[in-house]
């Protein structure tokens with residue numbers, strides 16, 4: 001019986017740790033998404049197509065992880081936003097790499113306005129201390 005309790009406690013601690021780690025990782029993706037899309041915008045303005053393509057590729061990858069996260073939670077709407085964001089950034093990367101910077105800017109605008117905002121409205125919640133949490 002003692003052993004059983006010990007093992008059960010271990011699992012409970014483990015489960016809590018995994019959830020906390022997941023959320024911390026999620027937050028690191030969002031922070032990277034905000035920083036990288038800022039850099040992408042600057043690179044497009046500066047007509048730095050290589051830099052812009054690299055940023056967009058990174059964003060495509062980040063939202064691939066975000067997609068898998070929501071897929072594991074079976075949240076269809078969030079999964080679709082993440083997938084559309086990833087696909088959109090992939091397209092920005094291609095357009096930037098082939099020097100079509102105006103097209104890349106336009107794609108960036110629609111990708112962020114639809115998907116960042118859409119998912120935040122549905123799945124982001126402000127905590128009492130002013131930080132963001134997952135809903």
Ligand code: HEC
Pocket residue numbers: 023026027028030031033034037066070078079081082085112115116117119120123124125131132133134135
């Ligand atoms: C699929 C859903 C989804 C998409 C798409 C999404 N976000 Fe988020 N975002 C969230 C959730 C949920 C939170 C709250 C949890 C958190 O802050 O970790 C969040 C939080 C954030 C935060 C606050 C981070 C913090 O806690 O300090 C920033 C900044 C952010 N997102 C930027 C972006 C940008 C920029 C995009 C688009 C390029 C984007 N997000 C797209 C779901 C999404």
